[in-house]
Every structure is written in structure tokens, then in C-alpha cells.
Amino acid sequence: MDFKDILHLVRDDFAAVDACISSSLQSRVPLVSEVGTYIVQSGGKRLRPLVTLLAARACGYGEGRDHVTMAAIIEMLHTATLLHDDVVDESSLRRGRATVNSRWGNPTAVLVGDYLVARSFQLIAGLRNQAVFDIMSDGTCVIAEGEVLQLINQHDPDTTEARYLEVIHGKTAKMFEAAAECAAALSDPRWRTQMAAYARHLGAAFQIIDDVLDYTSSADVMGKNVGDDLAEGKPTLPLIQAMKVAAPAEADMVRESIRTGGLEHLQEIIALVRRCGALDYSHERARQESEAAIAALAPLPATPWRQALEELARLALRRDH
């Protein structure tokens, strides 16, 4: 089962998600629709709505379209986060295209992001499901705190692995968790805990690999610049581990680069994280998260959708972008 096979399993649902997002971004204010369409067309992996759909089906989702709405909500909230992230990080490139802030300016990116959040909660209100409302409002709080925590850790070379894991829990894992837990709540609430655990671990694996790719991929493949994290002074796992095991002089070079966000030593640091085993270490941490994700699904009925979720956790380790 490869990624295409997984997508195929929920192909019709996915088309409905895209339609739901598009119609939700229509607004009486043309700039909102214009920016909305731009973001939707920029694609992206749409991994979170995929998890929502697969999780709903794996939990035996019946008739109705709530799972489709739920997947659209998750993608819209995720997109809102990206809009604000790019303002915060002053990023100019995302998914191989100009970011909204670089094309329309910070005010537009901030306010359209706010609109997406409001619109998402409007869709949540329409679902008339208190559990979903609780999960999503708790989740967005954790995510917002995670974003602020990441801001604090920025340029701080003393960030520990524990603090790093807390950040990725907030910035990535929590949205995956909410996506899958809501899918279970809408389908069969008995599976909420398992689904939440699965997606939390999947999200962590996904983010760790993302942080590895920042030092190993290329702009062509990733659609963003190699070394972006370093340029932003982000102490991600490859660097945290490198500072732990590298020779003092090398560790100091990493520390200094995190502090200044300078890219003068990018090539040396890329070589270092590879040579000192920091990338292997990070990969191994991601593999543990992936395994924990798969283990969480064990109690669920054996279905193609559960199999797809398991496969997704394996693919998270093998991706190149």
C-alpha cells in the first residue's frame, strides 16, 4: 500500500473536503476569497484531513457528511496556523510558492488567518457535537501555547529535548490528535482514546522527520529553503542531539548559529549532524513514535482504513518532503 493507494481509499470523501473548503472560503469580501483560493490551490500534502477521513472510516463512520466537514475544519485551522507562522517567521516561501505575507503583506496574512479560525469554529458549531467542540477548543489552546513556546525557544541553544518535544506536541501533534479524536467522536466515541494516541504519535513522528528534512532535503523537493530552521534560530532535535554528542568546538558552532540565526556555518552543520549521528538519533526517535502510533490502533477492527493509517505511520518515516 503506497500513498496513492491510501488516498484512493477515501478518494470521494477527499473531493468533498476540497469542495467544502472552497465554499467555506467564499466571502462577501473579495480579498478573503482571493487569498483563500490562493492557499487552497497551493495544495500541500493535506495529511491532516486525510487522517480525519481514514480515522472516521476506521471507526465505522456511517451515513452523513460530518466527517467531511470535520476534515475541512482541520485543514482550514491548520492553514490559519501556517498563515500566522509565516508572519512570525517572516517566511517568503511555502510549498514552493510565495507566502501570503510576502505577496499581500502581514496585515492580510494576519486577518485572513483570523477569518479562517472564525470560519472553522462556525463549521464546528454546525456539527452540533459537544465532544467535537471540546476537543477542538482545547486543542487550539494547546496549539496556540505551543506556538508561543516555540517563539520563546527560538535562538535559545539551551532548549532541551523535553522542551523540544513539548513544542512539537503543540505545533504539530496536537492538531493530528484533534483530527483523529474528533473523527472517532463523530463515528464511535469508544475509539477516541486510541485514535487520539495514534495521531499524537503520528504527528510527532511527522514533525521530527520534518525537522530532519530541513538539513537533508533540497528546496526543489521541499518547496521551502534548506536551513530555514537554522536561519530562524530553531533548536530542533538534530541540533539538540548534535550539541550533546559533538566535540566542544563543534557544539559551540551550533550554539552560536542558533543564537544568531546565521547561515554561515550551514554546510558544516549539515555535515556535522550527519557525521555525529544526530540525524540517525532523530530518525530513531521518529521510528519509536511511528511504532507507538501503530500499536495504538491494535484494538481496532482490521479494516483497509486501519491498515492505511498504519501504513501512513510507516510512510511518515520514509518521506523526502
Place this chain on the structure above:
Amino acid sequence: MDFKDILHLVRDDFAAVDACISSSLQSRVPLVSEVGTYIVQSGGKRLRPLVTLLAARACGYGEGRDHVTMAAIIEMLHTATLLHDDVVDESSLRRGRATVNSRWGNPTAVLVGDYLVARSFQLIAGLRNQAVFDIMSDGTCVIAEGEVLQLINQHDPDTTEARYLEVIHGKTAKMFEAAAECAAALSDPRWRTQMAAYARHLGAAFQIIDDVLDYTSSADVMGKNVGDDLAEGKPTLPLIQAMKVAAPAEADMVRESIRTGGLEHLQEIIALVRRCGALDYSHERARQESEAAIAALAPLPATPWRQALEELARLALRRDH
């Protein structure tokens, strides 16, 4: 009945609102708590939570604390809007103090604003009232659209009075409306329509006077700079009316100042809006809104709280900051 008498009517409730906001801003991320405390201490008029509390009491709110939570939610959401507004407008002064963006930077202002929104929806979820959820999620959508609309109108001297009214409906009136309508929903849903109408008109009156004050008050009294709106190229009612009735050369000067956001002609424009009757015209529009607000309350039982709401609509016209 003056403003102090009005406040006195809901004094205990108000203390509980402040406590609710303070405890809601506690976070495991210290920067969130720090910025939160700074905003709360900066005070402000707290007009929206006041309307919430008075509206609840005027609708016969019984036992419980939901009205207090509701008032806290309204103030927190309003504060989130201010945080993002100040980023968008690059404002440095608000309520006589440095803005969060000028003191901590744009990233902090954007992300703490996001946190306040998430926390507000978490409190809404806790109220377990679907009507409140619907009103608040619809309301935040309109507000977000209004913010984008204001952005589009900025530096556009062709903004009509109708478009101006649409903007102030979104940026101000809608939050007042949501505050009062939710109060009714939590107290006696029969009064939802009246309360919504009251607060929508009150909010419009309030904002029109705000836009007048930008040309008539002083920094000492307002806690922000005179001419801020002009500096931001905002075509508010005093300017829209002045362009309509002033001599062509004077109208051109206003047009040009809106386009460039330049303050070179500030003193001339202040003299002009006064001389040509644009301020009187704006005042008259605000007075109409105030009267419509009072009229909407007519069917409600005669209570001190209804009287206070009426008085608030009158005071909105007489304030100097």
C-alpha cells in the same frame, strides 16, 4: 444616572469578570501569562463586558455565573482583536501605554492574540449553550471579514458612507451585538432580537463618536494619538462627509491625505471637518443610532438595568474619550 452609577449596579459581577479573565490568562507558558496580565492591567473602558452584564440582568438572569463567563469571553475576544489590529496598523500606543507589538514585537502580539481566541472558544465550549456558540462563531466571522474590509478601504478616498457603515458594523457593532444577544440567550431567549438590535446600534453610535474623537480629542485624554486614523489612511465618517460638502480644493486635500496617510494637513483637516459641518453630521448619525438603541429596549420590563442600558446609549454620545 452617570457612568459610576451604572457600574455600581453590576459591581460584584464585574469583579468576578476580572477574576475570570485573570485566571483564564494563566498559562504554562510564562510569556502568555505575562502579556495577558499586561493587557488586563492596561484597563480600558470594558464597555462590552458591561453591556453583557447589564443585558443579562435586564433579561432577568437568575442564579449562576454563566453571564460572568460570557462577559469575560467578550472582553478576551475584543482584546485579541486589538492585539491583531495594532499589528496591522503598526500602532505603538493604546490606552496610554505601549502596545504589545511595540513592546514584545509582532510575533508575540499575533500568537498571544491567537491564544486569547482559542481560550475564549474554550470558555464558550464550557457554557454548553448551542445558541451562544452559534452567535459567537457567526459573530467572529463577521468581525474578521469587517477587519479585512477595513484593510481594503484603507487609503481609499472613494469609500462611501455605506461601506464605512459596513466596516464599523463588522469591527465594532457586531461584538456589542454578540455580547448582548448571548446575554439574552443565557437569560431569557425571548429577548434575543431586542438585545441584539440595542447593542448593534449602541456599537455603531460608539464607533462613530470614536471616529469623531480622533479629530477633536487630545492624546492625554484618549490615550492614543490625535490623527491616528488619518495617519493610517482610514476614511472615517467625518472625512467622508467633508469630501461631500467641502469646496473642491479642500475635498482634494482630504482625498490626498487619505491616499498618502500623510499628516501634513492634519490641522487644516481638523479645522475643515469642524467648519463644514462634517462633525455635526457625524454626531447626528451617532445620535440616530443611540435613539434606535434605546427604542429597541422598549418592550423589556422596566428595571434599573434596562435604565442603565438606555443611559449608556446616551453617554456614548457625550464621552470625550
